Amino acid sequence: NVAHGLAWSFYLGYLRLVLPHLEQSIAAFCATHQLNNTSWGRGSRKLLILIPLNANISHKLEDEDENIQFYDNLPNNEIDRAGVRGRVYKHSVYRIMDENRKVHECVVEYATPLLTLYNMSQESSAGFGEPERRQQVLLFFRTLQDILEHSLECRNRYKLILLNDEQDDPHFLSKAILRHLEQQE
Amino acid sequence: NVAHGLAWSFYLGYLRLVLPHLEQSIAAFCATHQLNNTSWGRGSRKLLILIPLNANISHKLEDEDENIQFYDNLPNNEIDRAGVRGRVYKHSVYRIMDENRKVHECVVEYATPLLTLYNMSQESSAGFGEPERRQQVLLFFRTLQDILEHSLECRNRYKLILLNDEQDDPHFLSKAILRHLEQQE
Numbered sequence: 001n002v003a004h005g006l007a008w009s010f011y012l013g014y015l016r017l018v019l020p021h022l023e024q025s026i027a028a029f030c031a032t033h034q035l036n037n038t039s040w041g042r043g044s045r046k047l048l049i050l051i052p053l054n055a056n057i058s059h060k061l062e063d064e065d066e067n068i069q070f071y072d073n074l075p076n077n078e079i080d081r082a083g084v085r086g087r088v089y090k091h092s093v094y095r096i097m098d099e100n101r102k103v104h105e106c107v108v109e110y111a112t113p114l115l116t117l118y119n120m121s122q123e124s125s126a127g128f129g130e131p132e133r134r135q136q137v138l139l140f141f142r143t144l145q146d147i148l149e150h151s152l153e154c155r156n157r158y159k160l161i162l163l164n165d166e167q168d169d170p171h172f173l174s175k176a177i178l179r180h181l182e183q184q185e
Numbered sequence: 186n187v188a189h190g191l192a193w194s195f196y197l198g199y200l201r202l203v204l205p206h207l208e209q210s211i212a213a214f215c216a217t218h219q220l221n222n223t224s225w226g227r228g229s230r231k232l233l234i235l236i237p238l239n240a241n242i243s244h245k246l247e248d249e250d251e252n253i254q255f256y257d258n259l260p261n262n263e264i265d266r267a268g269v270r271g272r273v274y275k276h277s278v279y280r281i282m283d284e285n286r287k288v289h290e291c292v293v294e295y296a297t298p299l300l301t302l303y304n305m306s307q308e309s310s311a312g313f314g315e316p317e318r319r320q321q322v323l324l325f326f327r328t329l330q331d332i333l334e335h336s337l338e339c340r341n342r343y344k345l346i347l348l349n350d351e352q353d354d355p356h357f358l359s360k361a362i363l364r365h366l367e368q369q370e
């Protein structure tokens with residue numbers, strides 16, 4: 001079950017390493033970007049992880065929705081890993097505009113392992129196709145949710161956002177993100 | 186089968202992206218480090234990927250063998266991936282000393298997904314333990330070998346080095362790497 005291993009890999013090789021540093025990185029970012037602490041709500045100082053059911057991943061969020069703009073990257077986090085010295089881990093900060101034209105900052109990205117699921121479903125030699133892919137995305141989501149709920153290093157530092165298939169709404173993504181941001185504040 | 190998915194992930198999310206740029210990165214590195222092109226043999230301008238059967242991975246190769254020294258990193262390669270802008274991909278260059286005290290440069294690292302296999306075997310809730318781990322490492326190696334042999338983007342740009350369990354030889358790792366480097370030259 002590919003999704004099971006990818007969820008564990010995402011936790012053990014990424015989330016467990018980066019989430020403990022997230023709060024500090026955001027504080028450093030606010031200082032260098034002259035953002036008084038109140039303009040970035042406490043509830044949104046989490047890593048928002050987008051999980052689209054169709055595994056259709058975009059490399060730039062603004063390509064998906066005009067109400068989303070790339071702002072800047074958080075400071076780099078360098079870790080020696082498996083022989084690579086100072087491997088760089090970073091996150092991108094986006095600005096999301098709501099329907100009242102108010103702007104909200106947040107750290108958001110797609111769950112990278114879904115790219116592997118998508119690409120594997122396109123490679124005939126990888127052993128699974130498009131019909132199984134949706135099942136694998138759901139298994140990835142549930143396994144990851146379960147792992148993260150039991151993780152002390154990660155608790156309260158992330159939000160998993162399961163995205164249903166894109167509808168015709170051009171602001172589908174910004175609305176989904178805002179709904180989760182407002183839930184916290 | 187966790188190893189199957191991790192091998193595909195390693196290829197689709199990493200090797201397929203970085204190997205086509207390797208030759209250029211090494212050339213740029215030689216220019217900035219005043220290494221005339223002949224001091225770095227043609228056969229060793231590949232990414233050497235270490236795959237220890239016991240999945241015991243070190244974060245700094247010089248910790249494993251005194252005849253290995255970290256030299257410097259290749260130039261960064263920045264790619265927009267799944268919402269992370271300018272995600273950094275880099276490799277480390279090491280200097281390996283042979284028994285005649287001659288130094289050889291090479292780009293070498295451990296296969297990072299083995300860290301996931303190792304960590305999963307330690308977490309009781311992940312579903313597999315130490316006895317299955319060796320089998321999974323072998324499956325990872327064979328799956329990866331198979332994928333890479335059929336890959337146009339990667340051919341001749343890598344070398345997989347399967348490492349048997351560490352023996353008492355303190356220069357086990359440098360000798361294993363040198364054996365593969367000399368095979369090419």
Ligand SMILES: Nc1nc(=O)c2ncn([C@@H]3O[C@@H]4COP(=O)(O)O[C@H]5[C@@H](O)[C@H](n6cnc7c(N)ncnc76)O[C@@H]5COP(=O)(O)O[C@@H]3[C@@H]4O)c2[nH]1
Pocket residue numbers: 006009010011012013014015084087088089090109112113115116194195198199200267269272273274275296297298300301
């Ligand atoms: N968003 C995001 N940013 C990151 O910096 C990052 N680093 C890892 N991951 C994801 O976490 C999981 C565990 O990573 P691991 O390093 O064990 O495997 C990685 C690793 O073996 C290799 N790889 C990827 N990027 C690098 C890199 N920069 N240097 C060395 N190896 C790399 O290829 C595998 C798959 O990578 P991704 O398919 O990008 O997703 C990974 C993976 O799902 C990341 N996800």
